Amino acid sequence: MSRYTFRLPDIGEGIAEAEIVAWHIKIGDVIAEDGPLADVMTDKATVEMESPVAGRVVEIAGEVGDRIAIGSALVVIEIEGDGDGAQAASAPAAAPVPVKAETPKPVATPEPVATPEPVAAPPPPSVAAPAPAAPTARVLASPAVRARAQDLGIDLAKVQPGPEGRVRHGDLDQYIAYNAGGFAPAGVKRADEAIKVIGMRRRIAENMAASKRNIPHFSYVEEIDVTELERVRAELNAAHGNRGKLTLLPFVITAICRAVPDFPMINARYDDEAGVVTRYGAVHLGLATQTPGGLMVPVIRDAQDRNLWQLAREIGRLAEAARDGSIAAGEMSGSTLTVTSLGPLGGIATTPVINRPEVAIIGPNRIIERPMFVPDGHGGERLAKRKLMNLSISCDHRVVDGWDAASFVQAMRKLIEAPSLLLV
Template identity: 75%
Template structure:
């Protein structure tokens, strides 16, 4: 009843059991663990203390021996030290690494790109559900041809779209004040190697079919990673594609490969619920990023280019028509 006297809640047997912080011993202060008295604790408590880096001699027991609750109380309130240090291994010695060779050239190129080029980045979400289904069907009938990743299909879409956006397939000589819009697509493929980032080039990408592109991507990546890529294979790109594969993240803001004026970065494909009409379906979605040189490329042009690429990727039959 609402007007009944309020009673103090009773402590349940579970909360009052011996290893509870609420338990109080019936008589006298408990012995303390110290230099003159043995440390009484179960093997499990000792093992946990070792794992946490706690000296049990510093832990005050609430009873005749140290329990897990006593260890918790020490860690939370009594130690002033918190849990174990963040580093689980011994720290490494400091070392100095000279930035030379390929790594120095990469550093200089990236610094020059950011110093000279006013970057802007545009990101769009693309539904690649149908494209992934088409890719699976192509791979099921590939025979002895290389397995298709997303990249060859994306390159086809890029090459089909670029003729309407020539300002993106270009190089800008800012000292001479001249922009060269290239007819052929010499596509750079940013490739991570032990020596650093390299950009081997797919020559005349617009003239290759999806299987030829897959073969050339593999060949150039192997050549770059083995150190066998020639200087001709590592120069002359007109547009660069950069991909982190399964590490692709949600979105990227890639740095332009100067003197080019644009770089395209596909991100990781993830499956999420999506509305299609009034239905909720599982869709495979991928964000596509593009960074452009704002001195040469307008935001409207970059966005329009990505939307045109999006249309092809979301309707993959268009990639193979004509």
């Protein structure tokens, strides 16, 4: 028998380290050749490591959330015969990183989160639990009253009995009426819990912190009348439903692509270390997407070359791939400008955080209906119900001036409020 040390390989992205986000094995497991060992995350993607040999796992390096250097020992496997001279380790001490010799808790999910022991002390007996506590022997009540209290989740010990000391249906009704009148506790107390920030969540935290730390943000919000655009969108969906469904986002992206050539500083990236701003001719649009693992930003390549239907299909494809984890690493980098939208959640206005090293991020907000004064066609005004939406933009003030940001949004407003300009 000999030992084979599997070292974390260079995944070909020029990285120095990777984060362990999931273990598929534990010490003592027998693993087949090409069997999964662990999932590791780089700056761009999560990669599954596979064993090049069959054998029994005797040591693993680190726990979920730990970062290890490229070339460091990831797993030590006991194998039949002689080990590979290039990878074999004569003893555990040969591993360049501390290797955990004790059996860790197995990790079963792609992005596990260890469940800690509750931090807070158990709630006092006076706090109502979700299920009713068993009534004490001193509580007198008929079986029917007890059954009803159990169905309602009421602890009979908390119900004020009648003069004879027995809880009757009327006493139960009074208890229910009292609590329904606003005297019940506001909610149920939960135990505190500590969640380790790892994987995608840690990557998001680091990127957002770096963006706010290094970029002097400013935001600008403008109200846009989207009544006509919503009418055109409904007509296009009714006439061309076989092509798919158009949401507001393809129209916003088209307006961005039409306005950007006159404001090239918006579609740019700033290398603050080199002191160089690169203005891009093509719009590679980042699409902020909420996924089960956290916020991801897939990229619509050459958005300026796509029509409304092509944009709608690409938005749907990238969002689905990001959420189910099938998105390619190359589709997660290289954006020059980002759009973020909360969709149905909307919001009156947002101040989004810039996707560094970009210099701007745009956020359409919720559409609401409000009365407005509009021209009546005879030189006067009339009151009409209109659909309105606030459009937010955050910019890097080192690169983009407030006047330029406001002028860019006004150019977008002109296009959105006259959607025929987007269709020619």
